[in-house]
Amino acid sequence: xxxxxxxxxxxxxxxxxxxxxxxxxxxxxxxxxxxxxxxxxxxxxxxxxxxxxxxxxxxxxxxxxxxxxxxxxxxxxxxxxxxxxxxxxxxxxxxxxxxxxxxxxxxxxxxxxxxxxxxxxxxxxxxxxxxxxxxxxxxxxxxxxxxxxxxxx
Amino acid sequence: xxxxxxxxxxxxxxxxxxxxxxxxxxxxxxxxxxxxxxxxxxxxxxxxxxxxxxxxxxxxxxxxxxxxxxxxxxxxxxxxxxxxxxxxxxxxxxxxxxxxxxxxxxxxxxxxxxxxxxxxxxxxxxxxxxxxxxxxxxxxxxxxxxxxxxxxxxxxxxxxxxxxxxxxxxxxxxxxxxxxxxxxxxxxxxxxxxxxxxxxxxxxxxxxxxxxxxxxxxxxxxxxxxxxxxxxxxxxxxxxxxxxxxxxxxxxxxxxxxxxxxxxxxxxxxxxxxxxxxxxxxxxxxxxxxxxxxxxxxxxxxxxxxxxxxxxxxxxxxxxxxxxxxxxxxxxxxxxxxxxxxxxxxxxxxxxxxxxxxxxxxxxxxxxxxxxxxxxxxxxxxxxxxxxxxxxxxxxxxxxxxxxxxxxxxxxxxxxxxxxxxxxxxxxxxxxxxxxxxxxxxxxxxxxxxxxxxxxxxxxxxxxxxxxxxxxxxxxxxxxxxxxxxxxxxxxxxxxxxxxxxxxxxxxxxxxxxxxxxxxxxxxxxxxxxxxxxxxxxxxxxxxxxxxxxxxxxxxxxxxxxxxxxxxxxxxxxxxxxxxxxxxxxxxxxxxxxxxxxxxxxxxxxxxxxxxxxxxxxxxxxxxxxxxxxxxxxxxxxxxxxxxxxxxxxxxxxxxxxxxxxxxxxxxxxxxxxxxxxxxxxxxxxxxxxxxxxxxxxxxxxxxxxxxxxxxxxxxxxxxxxxxxxxxxxxxxxxxxxxxxxxxxxxxxxxxxxxxxxxxxxxxxxxxxxxxxxxxxxxxxxxxxxxxxxxx
Numbered sequence: 001x002x003x004x005x006x007x008x009x010x011x012x013x014x015x016x017x018x019x020x021x022x023x024x025x026x027x028x029x030x031x032x033x034x035x036x037x038x039x040x041x042x043x044x045x046x047x048x049x050x051x052x053x054x055x056x057x058x059x060x061x062x063x064x065x066x067x068x069x070x071x072x073x074x075x076x077x078x079x080x081x082x083x084x085x086x087x088x089x090x091x092x093x094x095x096x097x098x099x100x101x102x103x104x105x106x107x108x109x110x111x112x113x114x115x116x117x118x119x120x121x122x123x124x125x126x127x128x129x130x131x132x133x134x135x136x137x138x139x140x141x142x143x144x145x146x147x148x149x150x151x152x153x
Numbered sequence: 154x155x156x157x158x159x160x161x162x163x164x165x166x167x168x169x170x171x172x173x174x175x176x177x178x179x180x181x182x183x184x185x186x187x188x189x190x191x192x193x194x195x196x197x198x199x200x201x202x203x204x205x206x207x208x209x210x211x212x213x214x215x216x217x218x219x220x221x222x223x224x225x226x227x228x229x230x231x232x233x234x235x236x237x238x239x240x241x242x243x244x245x246x247x248x249x250x251x252x253x254x255x256x257x258x259x260x261x262x263x264x265x266x267x268x269x270x271x272x273x274x275x276x277x278x279x280x281x282x283x284x285x286x287x288x289x290x291x292x293x294x295x296x297x298x299x300x301x302x303x304x305x306x307x308x309x310x311x312x313x314x315x316x317x318x319x320x321x322x323x324x325x326x327x328x329x330x331x332x333x334x335x336x337x338x339x340x341x342x343x344x345x346x347x348x349x350x351x352x353x354x355x356x357x358x359x360x361x362x363x364x365x366x367x368x369x370x371x372x373x374x375x376x377x378x379x380x381x382x383x384x385x386x387x388x389x390x391x392x393x394x395x396x397x398x399x400x401x402x403x404x405x406x407x408x409x410x411x412x413x414x415x416x417x418x419x420x421x422x423x424x425x426x427x428x429x430x431x432x433x434x435x436x437x438x439x440x441x442x443x444x445x446x447x448x449x450x451x452x453x454x455x456x457x458x459x460x461x462x463x464x465x466x467x468x469x470x471x472x473x474x475x476x477x478x479x480x481x482x483x484x485x486x487x488x489x490x491x492x493x494x495x496x497x498x499x500x501x502x503x504x505x506x507x508x509x510x511x512x513x514x515x516x517x518x519x520x521x522x523x524x525x526x527x528x529x530x531x532x533x534x535x536x537x538x539x540x541x542x543x544x545x546x547x548x549x550x551x552x553x554x555x556x557x558x559x560x561x562x563x564x565x566x567x568x569x570x571x572x573x574x575x576x577x578x579x580x581x582x583x584x585x586x587x588x589x590x591x592x593x594x595x596x597x598x599x600x601x602x603x604x605x606x607x608x609x610x611x612x613x614x615x616x617x618x619x620x621x622x623x624x625x626x627x628x629x630x631x632x633x634x635x636x637x638x639x640x641x642x643x644x645x646x647x648x649x650x651x652x653x654x655x656x657x658x659x660x661x662x663x664x665x666x667x668x669x670x671x672x673x674x675x676x677x678x679x680x681x682x683x684x685x686x687x688x689x690x691x692x693x694x695x696x697x698x699x700x701x702x703x704x705x706x707x708x709x710x711x712x713x714x715x716x717x718x719x720x721x722x723x724x725x726x727x728x729x730x731x732x733x734x735x736x737x738x739x740x741x742x743x744x745x746x747x748x749x750x751x752x753x754x755x756x757x758x759x760x761x762x763x764x765x766x767x768x769x770x771x772x773x774x775x776x777x778x779x780x781x782x783x784x785x786x787x788x789x790x791x792x793x794x795x796x797x798x799x800x801x802x803x804x805x806x807x808x809x810x811x812x813x814x815x816x817x818x819x820x821x822x823x824x825x826x827x828x829x830x831x832x833x834x835x836x837x838x839x840x841x842x843x844x845x846x847x848x849x850x851x852x853x854x855x856x857x858x859x860x861x862x863x864x865x866x867x868x869x870x871x872x873x874x875x876x877x878x879x880x881x882x883x884x885x886x887x888x889x890x891x892x893x894x895x896x897x898x899x900x901x902x903x904x905x906x907x908x909x910x911x912x913x914x915x916x917x918x919x920x921x922x923x924x925x926x927x928x929x930x931x932x933x934x935x936x937x938x939x940x941x942x943x944x945x
Binding site: 046 | 422753
């Protein structure tokens with residue numbers, strides 16, 4: 001894709017907040033947003049698994065972004081984003097889901113080299129908003145199977 | 154792939170399955186014309202359709218088979234093992250091509266193989282019957298051959314003139330090009346003409362000496378489709394192909410059924426939630442009950458739609474047994490029983506391989522060679538019996554051989570040699586436990602590796618596969634008399650009864666199938682009754698030590714306080730008994746098993762997750778994995794099993810007192826004993842009923858609890874299973890559990906029904922079947938809208 005084309009490319013991004021940071025997930029990847037659902041923790045599960053969520057008759061495994069980032073568990077109920085993968089849907093716990101924003105690919109930049117390696121693997125760059133940065137999250141990088149593999153290796 | 158081809162594949166595969174069944178039967182009854190007709194039809198249908206779809210290989214092969222089958226059907230050739238083998242081989246080739254078509258939409262290239270096959274079939278045609286003999290045989294066998302004869306006359310219809318004319322041509326080694334015949338196809342619009350042209354055009358090099366019989370068979374053959382499709386003579390329809398059901402049945406995608414099952418599962422959950430949320434509101438009670446009944450019915454229906462008779466799996470075994478027995482030089486007679494027993498389709502698929510393994514084992518290791526059998530005073534032909542039957546919520550599939558049985562000492566020796574157990578341990582083991590060793594990976598007693606078995610895989614695969622679907626494998630063997638392998642398969646996978654237990658305020662579901670009993674320890678008892686042998690916790694259960702596993706510790710949950718009340722769920726996971734210590738018990742529930750993501754499956758302790766009636770989620774525990782992980786052996790199983798056996802000789806009863814009398818309830822029917830206030834017993838018309846577990850129970854008010862004045866007084870209800878339904882009985886008190894002895898009438902020695910000897914008293918056994926069912930209650934409710942108001 002040439003620069004000229006990507007400059008014109010704009011997309012809708014769902015903004016989510018974890019701690020003080022604002023993250024953005026391209027809305028095309030989001031199957032559904034569950035507002036503060038009941039959750040069930042799974043003893044002995046890999047650390048990054050935040051718990052189970054009831055989603056349309058299925059039991060969904062949800063990854064905790066806080067735990068992935070090495071942060072303390074949230075004390076209040078969290079929202080869940082549902083993503084589709086070829087192996088079925090999975091969820092992502094975030095502190096709260098915010099508004100949908102319009103961002104342009106021209107404002108997107110890759111991860112800085114100085115970013116800690118763990119986050120290098122999780123983040124896919126960031127969009128420059130006027131007053132702050134919107135960290136790009138790609139659902140593929142957060143798939144439980146992939147996380148389990150990367151932690152094992 | 155277009156619909157037509159797909160339809161053709163399905164039909165052909167079904168035809169070949171039928172053919173396989175019939176072929177193995179044919180060996181036993183070589184003169185059975187109905188079998189021959191059935192086989193012929195299967196091959197013929199394939200040939201007819203392939204000509205039309207343009208699958209040349211299939212057409213040529215099936216044509217060659219048809220020629221041979223024609224001779225057999227006319228009686229000019231008698232079926233012998235070589236012919237059956239040839240036809241079976243042909244069938245395998247046809248299957249291979251069908252698979253290739255399914256995968257690639259093309260037949261694939263394998264001309265050489267085809268030619269060999271065709272040559273083999275032709276050799277079989279000429280091999281055992283000369284033309285003259287064939288004529289003679291045909292004359293002799295003509296009464297049998299007649300199914301074909303009347304057809305000739307009947308099918309000489311205007312529409313099938315062309316097939317008639319093709320008759321003299323078919324035996325000639327000529328090439329009739331299909332194109333001129335095509336117009337006939339389109340005008341006739343029936344399968345008949347294509348088939349006829351196929352027959353003629355695909356005729357391969359046939360020796361001139363076969364001309365007379367070939368001409369004979371070509372005629373009925375060419376006309377068969379007309380007969381089949383346009384004018385099926387009902388008398389001829391063999392029982393195996395129940396043409397009558399074709400109109401009332403329909404193929405449904407398994408995916409769709411799975412989806413329906415899933416949705417019904419959801420409905421069950423929603424129903425549970427509604428019933429819980431509305432139980433306090435009388436106005437909703439009626440609606441709740443109706444919803445309950447409809448949901449139960451719906452669930453039953455969808456589950457039934459997924460059921461298939463085990464004959465789907467059994468049907469391929471005659472062939473397997475035949476091939477194995479021939480290969481090993483043994484003689485085996487296969488008996489199939491209970492073929493109509495139905496099982497969930499996915500489970501049926503899952504037991505296919507284990508059963509195949511078990512049959513291989515039975516023939517290779519179990520049944521002896523004819524010489525050995527005669528030497529030990531048995532019939533030269535071994536008996537292999539495959540039996541399926543229902544037993545409660547399970548289907549039992551047995552593989553029984555009357556072979557040499559297992560040599561306990563040899564298994565013991567082998568297990569030590571392969572270092573599966575230590576010599577000291579092996580010496581301590583009882584027979585039953587030794588038998589269990591054959592399920593260990595890497596175990597094989599075969600003295601040499603044969604093509605069939607002896608590589609040390611097999612029984613452990615059988616066990617693993619059966620356990621994977623929640624089943625169990627049992628083995629029983631008597632030296633010199635044979636071996637019985639018993640697979641115990643749950644009826645369905647999707648919904649299982651489970652007990653919900655709590656640990657660290659989290660729910661876990663324990664499948665009822667592995668739950669044997671429960672013990673409650675009060676705060677004081679939890680310290681004194683749990684004993685410690687170093688780090689191993691033990692509980693004395695009727696004088697025997699039961700190893701305990703603390704669920705919270707197992708799952709590394711925050712450790713619980715000492716001196717808290719707790720419950721012990723006594724579990725039996727495939728012979729490994731242990732007590733699971735939990736904080737508390739919630740209700741038993743029927744749960745819908747939801748799969749877990751791969752990362753959570755890997756933990757191993759969970760068999761899935763579920764959503765409970767109250768909307769909370771629960772992880773389903775896998776008792777087998779927990780026991781294995783804890784290193785629990787089958788140590789305690791031997792005595793327990795023997796105790797079980799001796800107990801089984803008598804039946805256990807729950808002894809109750811009702812209305813001043815003592816009565817006995819068969820213990821295995823008792824589901825639960827509840828103390829409830831009298832007010833919870835309601836009336837539907839004149840019948841007392843109880844809402845229990847979200848369902849409605851008909852009650853036998855033996856203790857006259859309803860008549861009592863004080864609605865708050867407690868009464869005891871024993872909930873029992875009567876076949877598929879549950880019924881309740883009110884009793885004044887539960888006295889004891891005791892073993893009953895059968896009573897025989899003096900003189901006649903007839904066993905007395907309905908009474909038993911309990912604790913030296915003759916006691917009547919409650920007849921659960923006599924409790925009226927709730928059938929027609931819905932009508933009653935509809936006719937009496939004020940019914941819920943009356944209920945109190």
